[in-house]
Amino acid sequence: MPFKGDQLLLYGVQYATYALEVWVCVSLASSGRWRRLKGLGLYVASLILLDGVARPAISNFFGRESLQFYYFYWITDVVFALGAFLVICGFFRRACAQEDKMWKFVRLLLIFVFLVVLGVSTLSLTRHYTHLYDHFIIEFSQTLYFTCLVLNTLLYVMLQQLAIDDDELGLLVCGIGVQFAGEAACLALMHLTADNAMARVLIEFLAPGCTLAMLWIWVYAIGKTPQTVSSRQYQPGKNKGLVEAVAD
Numbered sequence: 542m543p544f545k546g547d548q549l550l551l552y553g554v555q556y557a558t559y560a561l562e563v564w565v566c567v568s569l570a571s572s573g574r575w576r577r578l579k580g581l582g583l584y585v586a587s588l589i590l591l592d593g594v595a596r597p598a599i600s601n602f603f604g605r606e607s608l609q610f611y612y613f614y615w616i617t618d619v620v621f622a623l624g625a626f627l628v629i630c631g632f633f634r635r636a637c638a639q640e641d642k643m644w645k646f647v648r649l650l651l652i653f654v655f656l657v658v659l660g661v662s663t664l665s666l667t668r669h670y671t672h673l674y675d676h677f678i679i680e681f682s683q684t685l686y687f688t689c690l691v692l693n694t695l696l697y698v699m700l701q702q703l704a705i706d707d708d709e710l711g712l713l714v715c716g717i718g719v720q721f722a723g724e725a726a727c728l729a730l731m732h733l734t735a736d737n738a739m740a741r742v743l744i745e746f747l748a749p750g751c752t753l754a755m756l757w758i759w760v761y762a763i764g765k766t767p768q769t770v771s772s773r774q775y776q777p778g779k780n781k782g783l784v785e786a787v788a789d
Contacts, residue, residue: 551745551746554746558756561756561757562588562593562756564756564760565581565582565759565760566582566585566586566589568760569581572763572764581631581759584624584627584628585756585759587624591617591621592617592621595613596614596617599613615675615682616678618678619685622681622685622686622689623685625686625689625720626688626692628717629692629696632710632714632717633647633692635707635710636703636705636707636710654688658684658688662680663677683728686721687728689717689721690718690722690724693721696714697711700714708762708767709763709766709767712759712761712766713759713762716754716755716757716759719751722751723747723750723751723752726747727744727748
C-alpha cells in the first residue's frame, strides 16, 4: 500500500490526466481537426467517460475491492484495448493514404493479427477450468496491448522508410507508443515481481505517468503542427519498389 504522500501524488497525476484528456478534446474541436482525427477523439472521450467518470463511480458505490468493480475494470480495459487497436488502424490508413495497394495488404494484415490475438486468448480457456470469463478478458486485453505495441513500432518504422512528411501523425504515433510501452512494462513487472512492494508502487505510477506523457505529446501535436497534412516526399522509384515488394 503506498504511503500517504505517494497516494496524494498519484491523485495529482490522475487529475492532471483527466484535465489533459479534456484539453485534447477541446483542442480537436477548436482547431477544426475533430473530423480528421475523430477516431482519436472518440478514444480520448471514452477515457474521460469510462476511466474518469464511470470507474470512480463504480468504485465509490460498490467499493474498490468489490466483485462489481473488478469486472467493470477489466471489461472497460478491454474497451480501451480495442479502442487503441482501432486508433492504430486509423494511423496505418492515414500513412497509406497515397498507396492503395499497400493499404489493401496492411488492412488484411491487421485483420489477421486481430484474429490471431482472439484465437490465442480463446486458447487460454482450455488451460483454466474455473473463472473462464475472467481469464479470457484479462488474457485478451493484455495480449492486444502487446500486439498494439508491436504494430505501433512497425508503423513508426514504416513512416521513416516511406519518408512520410506528416509531423502530426509522427507525434501521434510516438505518443501512443509511450502509452503502450508503459502498459507492457506494467504487465512485465506484474509477472516478474508480483509480491514486491516497491514494484507495486512503481506499477501504480507507471501506467498513469505514461498516459500523462502520451496526452502531453498529443496536445502538442494538435496545437503546434500545421493545420493541413503535408504530402510526403514521394520518390517514384524507391517507393514504388517498396510498395510492390510489400504487397507481393
